[in-house]
Amino acid sequence: MGVYVTVPGLLLLYFLTDTLGVAPWLAGLALLVPKAVDIVLHPFVGSLSDRERARRGNRLRLLAAGCALAPAFVALFAVPAPVADRPWVAAVWVAGWFVVANALFASYQVPYLATPTDMTVGYHGRTRVLSFRMVVLTVGILVGGALAPLLAGEGDSVARYAVMALVLGVFTAVFQVVGVGGVRDLLPAGAPRGTRGAAPTGRRGPGATLAEVRDVLRRNAPFRLLTLAYLLASTTTHLVLAGLPYYTRHALHRPGFTTVLMAAFVAPALLTTPLWFRVSRRWGKQRCLLLAQAVFVAGALGLGAGDAAGPAVPVLCTLVLGVCFAGLQLFPFSMVPDAVREAGRSEIERTGAYTGVWTAAESMGAAAGPYLYSAVLALGGYAAARAGEEVAQTTGAHTAILLGFTVLPALLMAGSLAVQLRYRLDAQAARSPGPPPAQGRRKDPGCGRA
Numbered sequence: 505m506g507v508y509v510t511v512p513g514l515l516l517l518y519f520l521t522d523t524l525g526v527a528p529w530l531a532g533l534a535l536l537v538p539k540a541v542d543i544v545l546h547p548f549v550g551s552l553s554d555r556e557r558a559r560r561g562n563r564l565r566l567l568a569a570g571c572a573l574a575p576a577f578v579a580l581f582a583v584p585a586p587v588a589d590r591p592w593v594a595a596v597w598v599a600g601w602f603v604v605a606n607a608l609f610a611s612y613q614v615p616y617l618a619t620p621t622d623m624t625v626g627y628h629g630r631t632r633v634l635s636f637r638m639v640v641l642t643v644g645i646l647v648g649g650a651l652a653p654l655l656a657g658e659g660d661s662v663a664r665y666a667v668m669a670l671v672l673g674v675f676t677a678v679f680q681v682v683g684v685g686g687v688r689d690l691l692p693a694g695a696p697r698g699t700r701g702a703a704p705t706g707r708r709g710p711g712a713t714l715a716e717v718r719d720v721l722r723r724n725a726p727f728r729l730l731t732l733a734y735l736l737a738s739t740t741t742h743l744v745l746a747g748l749p750y751y752t753r754h755a756l757h758r759p760g761f762t763t764v765l766m767a768a769f770v771a772p773a774l775l776t777t778p779l780w781f782r783v784s785r786r787w788g789k790q791r792c793l794l795l796a797q798a799v800f801v802a803g804a805l806g807l808g809a810g811d812a813a814g815p816a817v818p819v820l821c822t823l824v825l826g827v828c829f830a831g832l833q834l835f836p837f838s839m840v841p842d843a844v845r846e847a848g849r850s851e852i853e854r855t856g857a858y859t860g861v862w863t864a865a866e867s868m869g870a871a872a873g874p875y876l877y878s879a880v881l882a883l884g885g886y887a888a889a890r891a892g893e894e895v896a897q898t899t900g901a902h903t904a905i906l907l908g909f910t911v912l913p914a915l916l917m918a919g920s921l922a923v924q925l926r927y928r929l930d931a932q933a934a935r936s937p938g939p940p941p942a943q944g945r946r947k948d949p950g951c952g953r954a
Contacts, residue, residue: 505609505612505613505616505641505644506640506641506642506643506644506645506646506647506648507644507645507647507648507672507675507676508573508577508605508609508648508676509645509870510644510645510648510649510652510745511577511648511649511652511668511669511672512535512580512602512605512870513742513745513746513870513873513874514648514649514652514653514745514746514748514749514762514766515652515653515656515665515749516535516580516598516602516746516874517531517532517535517746517874517877517878518746518749518750519581519598519656519665520534520535520594520595520598521878521881521886521888521889522749522888522889523661523662523665523890524583524588524591524594524595524598524662524890525591525594525888525889525890525893526591526592526594526595526888527591527882527888528878528879528881528882528886528888529878529879529882530591530592530595531595531878531888532874532875532877532878532879532882533595533599533875534595534596534598534599534602535599535602535871535874535875535878536871536872536874536875537599538599538600538602538603538606538871539602539606539867539868539870539871539872540868540871541603541606541607542606542610542863542864542867542868542871543864543867543868544864545606545607545610545864546610546614546860546861546863546864546867547857547860547861547864548860549566549610549611549614549615549856549860550614550618550856550857550858550859550860550861550863551854551856551857551860552566552856553566553614553615553618553856553859553860554853554854554855554856554857556615557618557856558853562687562688563615563618563619563687563856564684564687564688566611566612566614566615567611567612567615567616567680567683567684567687568684569608569611569612570608570609570610570611570612570613570680571612571677571680571681571684572608573605573608573609573612573673573676573677573680574673574674574676574677575673576601576604576605576608577605577669577672577673577676578666578669578670578673579601579604579605580598580601580602580605580669581662581665581666581668581669582662582665582666582669582670583597583598583662583666584597585662588662591888606867610863610867612680612683613863614856614859614860614863615687615856615859616683616687617837617859617862617863618855618856618858618859619687619690631781631784631785631789631834631835631838632781633838634834634837634838635777635778635780635781635834635838637837638773638777638830638833638834638837639773639774639777639778641833642770642771642773642774642777642830643774644679645770645773646767646770646771646774647672647675648672649745649763649766649767649769649770650763650766650767650770651668651671651672652668652672653749653762653763653766654763655667655668655671655672656668720854720857720858720861721861723851724843724844724851724858726843726846726927726928726929727840727843727844727858727861729923729924729926729927730836730839730840730843730924730927731861731862731865732865732923733836733920733921733923733924733927734836734862734865734866734869734920735865735866735868735869735872736869736916736917736919736920736923737797737832737836737869737916737917737920738865738866738868738869738870738873739868739869739872739873739876739916740800740804740869740873740913740916740917740920741829741832741869741873742869742870742871742872742873742874743872743873743874743876743877743908743909743912743913743916744769744804744825744873744909744913745873745874746873746874746877746878747877747905747908747909748762748765748766748769748909749762750877750881750905750909751765751807751905751906751909752765754897754901754902754905755810755811755902755905755906755909756810756811756815756818757811758811758815761815764819765818765819765822768819768822768823768826769822769823769825769826769829770826770829771826772823772826772827772829772830773826773827773829773830773833776826776827776830776831777830777834780792780796780830780831780834780835781834784835789835789838789839789842790835790839790924790927792831792835793831793832793835793836793839793924794921794924794925795831796827796828796829796830796831796832796835797828797832797917797918797920797921797924798921799824799827799828800824800825800828800829800832800913800917801914801917801918801921802824803821803822803824803825803828804821804825804910804911804913804914804917805910805911805914806820806821806824807821807822807909807910808906808907808910808911809821810906839927839929840858840859840862842929843858843929844858846929876908876912877908877909877912880904880907880908880912881901881904881905881908883904884898884900884901884902884903884904884905884908885898885900885901885904886901886904886905887901
């Protein structure tokens with residue numbers, strides 16, 4: 505998941521504007537429209553996963569279907585030469601394959617993220633489970649974020665991007681299969697894996713899916729606040745990813761620095777995620793999340809120094825953002841199961857619907873971030889280029905590159921912080937005792953079984 509979330513977010517906008525020659529406004533639309541489909545797609549997949557669990561006792565079939573993601577991921581960057589020669593057609597090609605890849609990713613991501621709520625663990629147990637996930641997710645983000653720019657080079661050919669996608673696609677496919685096996689192992693010992701229950705009845709279409717989205721958000725106020733705050737935070741982090749290649753090339757005048765700053769953004773999570781978990785046991789998740797959001801605002805503004813003080817300041821600011829990024833990922837994801845479980849048994853039965861809404865918000869942020877940055881580039885007069893071309897950018901374009909990468913993320917994260925301040929469930933959830941761990945094949949003092 506870390507690879508697929510990171511690589512398109514980091515390189516796809518830059519690939520469109522600086523390799524395929526697509527105008528920034530059109531490139532932004534090519535990324536926004538496919539993600540708009542996710543508003544309905546993800547909740548639908550969530551409801552489908554709930555029905556699968558009710559019928560079969562697990563969500564494994566959807567997970568297995570999502571393992572077909574790799575070929576679509578490769579096709580996203582492997583644009584044929586006749587298509588690449590026409591920017592409009594190239595934008596349609598990328599948008600079309602992005603829809604396919606997003607659908608396959610949803611069929612994997614949504615049921616996978618329902619697993620922590622299915623497990624019988626308490627308030628701190630869910631944070632511990634998600635902290636392990638965050639560390640491994642960070643490895644995927646680091647592999648994708650650091651390796652992809654190296655394999656793609658300076659964006660001088662479509663072939664380099666295709667090779668990059670092939671290498672990382674194989675990596676993704678292998679670990680998706682590992683994930684399916686891991687979720688299978690979380691099924692209770694001695695319980696039949698195909699246990700059938702009372703499956704929901706009735707047709708499931710776009711109208712019913714949107715109605716369920718409205719119902720989930722209306723009934724659960726803490727979840728609604730979490731979702732809105734995370735939407736703004738997701739928009740911010742994906743904007744930073746999309747803007748990074750432009751920032752390193754035009755503000756720092758170091759195109760090869762994309763890998764360095766990407767590693768500085770992601771690597772701290774490997775060390776700080778366990779520390780965030782320890783601090784949250786004393787302070788609670790809400791306080792830690794608010795701290796991460798506030799410091800992120802300061803770090804984003806610090807990047808406005810550009811190369812005036814040399815590369816040290818941008819690297820240090822990016823490291824600060826990386827520490828905050830770990831908290832921005834760990835705490836919201838671990839608070840979603842809290843919000844669902846506190847709502848009662850009936851809401852737990854439709855966990856997939858909740859994770860579908862949550863991942864739809866994440867996908868909206870993944871689309872809105874690059875789109876907002878592309879809009880800023882278009883307003884600043886940024887000129888697109890084909891592979892191998894050198895285009896001189898205007899002063900307005902340089903200003904847009906810098907402000908879009910620093911001031912705009914700071915404002916968006918400040919908005920996320922303002923929404924998060926209204927969340928009140930954390931203290932109540934922390935006082936609620938967790939259920940006793942179910943008996944499974946292995947015993948672990950920190951988590952129970954599914």
